Amino acid sequence: MTNPSRAPLVDVVLPCLNEAEALPWVLSRIPPGWRAVVVDNGSTDGSADIARGLGATVVDEPRRGFGAACHAGLASATADVVCFCDCDASLDPTSLLPFVEAVRSGDADLVLGRRRPRARGAWPVHARVGNLVLARLLRRRTGLRLHDLGPLRAARREPLLELGLTDRRSGYPLQMVVRAADEGWRIAERDVPYLPRTGVSKVTGTWRGTWQAVRDMSRVLAEPAASAHAVQEGSPR
Structure with a gap:
């Protein structure tokens, strides 16, 4: 990871809730010169201390929620390019290298990873079905395929x-x-390997968690394009 005295080439935001077991592998995969920004979202297993010990920048976000952790990391970032990655060892941060290249070259404004399972059980059926439904709803809303x-x-x-x-x-x-689509961003998608996560999923590991995620996302899709930016941060989700 980058020397703290130098500006990072890229900031990688890693939302974290009790990922002590996965952190060593994830942080070892951060490309040289990039900075890992681990956002601790209320861990009780020592994740924050482990991340600091491995050279990551740790941001404390006491308000629970995946979005809360991601946005806290974004707000704390300083690099021109910011990446997001799960902290459970299901995704390899080195897969982000071509993403960053595409953004820097101007080929895309936002690059997303299309998960390709590498082992049985890496992506539970209910989570995959929920993702498929949302992708189709997104296509209706924005035209993005x-x-x-x-x-x-x-x-x-x-x-x-x-x-x-x-x-x-x-x-x-x-x-x-x-919102990126509404602003006319060029959005690209790249295949990435998807591995069985380390530990227990807090969101899509259960039908209930998947249903909650789909419900949260459905509310986002219901926002009118013209007034989406008028939604206040404190609005209930």
Whole structure:
């Protein structure tokens, strides 16, 4: 990871809730010169201390929620390009290298990872079905022919902040795509290997978690394009 005295080439935001077991592998895969920004979302297993010990920048976000953690990381980032990656070892941060290249070259404004399972059980059926439904709803809403709304992604920091993202729960990744599409961003999708996660999933590991995520995202899709940016941060999700 980057020397703290130098500006990072890229910031990788890693939302974290009790991922002590996965952190060593994830942080070892951060490309040289990039900075890992681990956003601790209330861990009780020592994740924050482990991340610090491995050289990551740790941001504390006490308000629970995937979106809350992601946005806290984005707000703390300083690099021109910011990436997002799960912290459970299901996704390899090195897969982000071509994402960043596409953003820097101007070929795309936002690059998303299309998850390709590498082992049986890496992507539970209920989670995959929920993702498929949302991808189809997104196509109706924006015209984008995307296959996945996964967490691995890259874009420039300032434009991301200007999107005015307000969702602080599971709808955050989808809201990013919807608002980017409304702003005319060029959005690309790249295949990435998807591995069985380390530990227990907090969202899509159960039918209930998947249903909650789909419900959060459905609310995002219901936002009218013209008034989406008028939603206040404190609105219930």
